[in-house]
Amino acid sequence: MKPAPLDHVRATGLDHAIETLVAAGEDAKILAGGQSLVPLLAMRLAQPTTLVDLGGLRELDYIRDDGDTLEIGAMTRSRTVETSPVVAGAVPLLPAALRYVGHVTIRNRGTIGGSAAHADPAAEVPSVLRALDAELIASGPRGPRTIAARDFFDSFLLTTLEPDEILTAIRIPRQPSGSVVAVEEFARRHGDFALVAVLGAAHIDSSGRIAEVRISIAGAAPTPVRADAAERLLVGRTPTPELVRAAAAAASDATDPGSDIHAPADYRRTLATVLTRRCLTRLVADTERTEAA
Amino acid sequence: MSTPTRTGRNVSMTVNGEAVDRHVDPRRTLSDFLRKDCGATGVHVGCEHGVCGACTVLLDGRTARSCCTLAVQAEGSEITTVEGLADGGELHPLQEAFWKHHGLQCGFCTPGILLTVTELLAGNPDPTDDEIREGISGNICRCTGYQFIVDAVRDAAEILRGTGTGTGTGTGTDPTR
Incomplete structure (x- = not known):
């Protein structure tokens, strides 16, 4: 060990x-907080040579609110992001999800960029980035480029970053004011990786219709899964228990889980259904509570 | 020190208030560095992959898994291990509470738990039992079943707040909490 x-x-x-990365070649690895590496x-x-x-790099440790977008430097520690009032105000889904990270x-040591670049499909940060249509900024010898979250996560622990590129920042569009968020996760013990986690955000208008909803699922495919079909079922509709059940089934259909020592694929698919239903039920209930207050 | 098979590096940091400056192999974990190069054998190495919490230390006042941190990453930082908790021969109130409530049997997990709880109580001086349990959920104890640890933490919190004499009986069922 x-x-x-x-x-x-x-x-x-x-x-x-x-x-240094270019000179060291493909056997080099980037060390951020080190909590996965x-x-x-x-x-x-992993047996990198370098x-x-x-x-x-203090210049990669920042949280910047640009109004429409929140930009977080890749080397910002997860705990700093989780406890930042700026982050909570702009993208409340992120701190809600970070509470489940280890x-x-x-x-305290892990970084937001490290978690994104490690691309563990059961991790919460990649799922948040997928749910909120974040952009990831990378720099390499050919200069900086921006990658949409849907194009960033390629497969299990793999991203579309080139070997000589470094993730430098994450840009997340501000959630509409009045958004509600919910994270439903099933793990064997608190702090363990999720068997499945469902992350949801919604904005329900004054007439009770779902104006916007975002659902992503961790631990149920080689990459985080965005439940687009379920979202389409929900948008513009007034939530009912039947609608929530139909959306939960559609979300589960979008998953492609594998079997491993922790759980068979069918079990994970069932978890995706149940957790999506709970997540959506909470989003609706939280909206009602907010309006009553 | 392990044989430096790659280019060694100098690292400087403060360990329990003392400046240390050593030449290390870059693959040296902070836990091995503290134990073998600094003599801080209170840093216990359990799983060596970030699951058990036994190697928890304070790095610049925040807890860190010293097995998941390389010594070279701690360059310039201030480290506190369990050796840094007591004031000379006088136990820290948290240590005193663990002793009083039998919050340990074999003691292997204890240093990591003490430092984890130090951070917990700094941020939340009056935690509920659920918050205490969540706070120590990253530290595995295979002896005590955790109840006496929770009792000790609750009692220590009271003493550190200065609101009690710490005479709790440790039944763990105090309904006022």
């Missing part, structure tokens, strides 16, 4: 990090 020998370069700036090193599931450590101790 010790990492294999490796070289370590503490980047002094983004350009230095990119240069260091365990992989310890188990020798770690390019972004830990000293434990406080993990979130």
Whole structure:
């Protein structure tokens, strides 16, 4: 349980990090908070020759509210994002989901960019980015580029980042004011990876109709799943228990879970149905409560 | 120190108030660094992949899994291990409460739990039992069944708030909480 020998370069700036990454070749890995990578090193599931450590890049540690968009630097710690009033005001789904990421101790060190780039389909951050149509900004020797979340997550632990690119920031469109959010997750123990998690956000107008709804599912496919068909069923309609059940079934149909030692695929599909139903029920109830207040 | 098979690096940090400056292999985890290079053997190494919480330390005042942090990542930081809790021969009130309530048996998980709870109580000086249980949910204890740990934390919180004498009986069912 010790990492294999490796070289370590503490980047002094983004350009230095990119240069080092290019020079080290494809066996280099980027080290952010290390909460996913260091365990992989310890188990020798990853054996990079060089770690390019972004830990000293303060310029990637920021939260900026641009009005329509919230931009978060890739090296911002998860706990900082979770506890930021700016984030809570602009994109409340993100802190609601971050509470399920490991434990406080993990979130103190783990970064938002690291979680996105690690692309674990059972993780919450990728699902938030998918639900809210975030954009991911990467930099490489060919300059910066912007990647939509739907194009970013490629497969299990794989993104469409090039080997010489570094994720530098995440841009999330502001949720409409009056949005309600709900995260329903089933895990064996608090802080464990979700077997399945359903993340939802909705805006219900004054006439009680669903003006906007976003649903994404973690742990039920090789990438986070956006439940587009379920969203289409719901938009413009007044929620009823029957409608919620139909949407939950549609959400589950969008999943493509695998079987592993933790749960068979059918079980995960059932969880997707049940958790989507609970998530939507909570969104509706929270709206009613907000209006009554 | 392990054999440096790749380019070694110098790291400097403060460990329990003392400046340390060492040459390390970059793959050295912070937990091994603290135990083997700094003599802080109160840092317990359990699972070595971030699940058990035994190696928890404070890094710049916040908890960190020292097995999931490389020593080189802690460059320039201030580390507190369980050795840094007591004031000379005087136990920290949290340690005192664990002793009084039998919040440990074998003691392997205890250093990590003490530091986790230090952070918990700094942010929430009067936690409910549910909050205490959630707070220590990342620390695995295989001896006590957690009840005495929860009792100890509740009692320590009261002492640290300065509102009680810490004479709780530790039944864990106090309905006022």
